[in-house]
Each structure stands twice: as C-alpha cells, then as structure tokens.
Amino acid sequence: MSELNQIFQRAQARAGEAGLPYSGAVTPAEAFALLQGLPNVRIVDVRSSAEWQWVGVVPGAELVAWREWDPLHGMQPNPHFLQQLQTRVDRENVVLFLCRSGARSHDAAALAAQHGYSEAYNILEGFEGDKDGAQHRGALNGWQAAGLPWQQG
Template identity: 30%
Template sequence: MKHLILALLLPVTFFFTASCQGIGGNNERIVNGVKCMVHNVSPDEFEKKLATPGVQLLDVRTPEEYAEGHLVNSRNLDHTGGVLEQNAHTLDKNRPVLVYCRSGKRSAAAATYLQQQGFKEVYNMKGGIQQWQSAGKPVE
C-alpha cells in the first residue's frame, strides 16, 4: 500500500515542482551542451535590460492586444497562435531576448519555449505589460 501511495504522489509532486519552476526566480537548463537561462524580472529590471545593445524585444500577445498598446521597438510574435514557434528561427540565440505579455503567464511559457530551443539568455517580465503600465512606464 505504501508503494502505491508513493507511486501516486511522486508524479503529482514532480508536476507541481516542475510547473512552478521559473515563475519566481531564474531557471537554468543545458541544451545541446549550452547553458540557457530564463530570468524572471520586475518591470524595473526589464527596463534596465532594454538599454542593453542588441536585445531582442518580443511581445507574445495576440495582434489585437498588441494594437491596443505595446513597448516601443517590440516585435509581435503571438505565442498562443503559434507565430513565435514559426518565427523563432529568425531570432539570434546568442543575443538576449526580452519577452512580455499581458500578465506574465504567456511570456513565461514563451520564455521556457525559447530556452528549450537553445536561446542562451531570456528575460521574462513578471506581471507583463499590466505591471509595466501600473509602474507608469510608456507604451505606444
């Protein structure tokens, strides 16, 4: 009986541990021998990273959401619509990628996807554009 309970609890525990990975802090993964990091950062930290030369800024919301307002110089690659997956090959895996969405959930998933594809340095903005705007930061 103990083994049965353990066999049932172990996958559930793994699921909750794995699903929370990367939400709060940083998440490191080795992909084809390359260390790939997802950094979950505040809007203030995200804004500082925007000043880094050569960053790639992605808005992974729908085109309709993007049209309502977005960060300056962002590229709209809808993650839920599969556009990000179709266009990931157009991005440079060696340059930092900054990703955001409305609330931070889709961008966290997009950041993990990019990490799995071998992108070395991915930054996800916690709280998304909602937190960005709440902090009084500009959108166009």
C-alpha cells in the same frame, strides 16, 4: 558590481527559487534598464494582435503572438511561433518575453530556452499586470503601471 549585473543576478536567483526552465525573471523596471543599458537586448511581446492594437505596445518590441484568435475555434496556439521568433531574434540576444500578465511569456521563454536561446527571461507582471480590487488591469503593477514607455497600437 554594475546595476545590470545585479539585475541579471536577481533574475537568475528568481529562476533558481522557482525552478524556472529558462534564465530568469525580471520586473518591468529591470527589463527597461536592461533594454536601455545593453545593445543585444530584445523584448518579444507574445500577446495577440488584438492586444497590440487595442491595449498598446512597447516601442521597438518584436511582436510574435503566442496564441491568435481563430473565428471557428477561438484562441489557438500559433503553430509558427518558434519559426517567427527565430526569424526575428538572434539566439545570441538577451530575450525578454512579455505578455499581459506574465503567463504566456513564461511559456514562450521556456520554449525559447529549449530551442537554443540561452538568455531567455520572462518579464514578471506583464504589460497590464494583475487585476486590482475592481478587476481592472493596468494600474496595480506591470509595464504600464510602472510608467515605462508604451504607445497605443
């Protein structure tokens, strides 16, 4: 069995164990392997525009914010999320959703699966990962800590 098939099997097993409403969950390293190994894989970064600009982005990722800052009301859901996703990413693609820590991307993967994305996956740990003992992100786990390609926004 190929490495990519093994990744899909592990991702789907995680989905079954956790009762996820989408295809599966992958680690950052697994997401990168899928991205490198298959032509129809897309990463969709659902963080806010401020996070893309100030924290960084995965090169080539589709940037579709799940929530955005409203000066009057604070962070608000993006009412156009689904439409923006459908415009930028084909439903036939393997779609890997990414956020800061894996929570917003979980919600985005669930919504995508409800709307016809049959291969929707959450990237566990997210871009920055969990907080360490000093309450800082970016070193313990996640895309950055794994040493995967990213660039400052």
